[in-house]
Amino acid sequence: MHLKTCAVLILMMPAAFASSVDLKTQLQSCQQISDEEQRLSCFDQIVSQLDNPVQQQAVATTTVNPVVTTTATKTPVIQPPQATPKQEIAAEFGLKKPRPDAEIEEISSVVKTVAQDLRKKLLITLENGQQWRQLDQEYLNIQAGDRCVVKRGAIGSFLLGIEGTKKKIRVRRVE
Known part of the structure; x- marks a missing residue:
């Protein structure tokens, strides 16, 4: 219950604070999703963003509340460092x-x-x-x-x- 409350709070953060969310936080928020299909979808979205660093799309995560299913705010994609030529x-x-x-x-x-x-x-x-x-x-x-x-x-x-x-x-x- 405590983890779900933390997940909801993380997802309701203002956009300015959400821009500093790193990959670890994105993965932790996916880990807290109780529905297996939604959790897998969340991880797949993060991995697809790592595979395509050129895209500037945001990762959308979904969390399950005991009462209501809430769609999270979009967080920025963390791009891996470019390989040096x-x-x-x-x-x-x-x-x-x-x-x-x-x-x-x-x-x-x-x-x-x-x-x-x-x-x-x-x-x-x-x-x-x-x-x-x-x-x-x-x-x-x-x-x-x-x-x-x-x-x-x-x-x-x-x-x-x-x-x-x-x-x-x-x-x-x-x-």
Whole structure:
């Protein structure tokens, strides 16, 4: 009885508060429906909204009161986060705060420009817009137009090398 009263109160909330209802609350409200067919229909509506995140339809739930059957107010659909495209993940490769899903091991690009600072360390700009600064004192004969590979090293480090050669330098992403 107490659960049914709570369900009725949840369903009568104002629309502004209902917009903050999450998936867990939607599932709990479906769980409280006593009629098996209506409960299954409620769960099916939520699952269909998860399968089609493009649709902006609201999920309608129904609850059974001991006296009257009440149709609930519509609640907004919680959309799962969109999968990030591989290009977006590659654009963030080498930045300090990688996302957990951004676990690519290497990128390949053509060198756009190569500059050298006063300490004879290279600043390499790639065609994809990324800039990498040399950290070690190793020599690498790299020129504009060369195709290079940046690989993930140990403990968050990165190694840059020219395709087809074994020589690599330790680098850090600047931009």
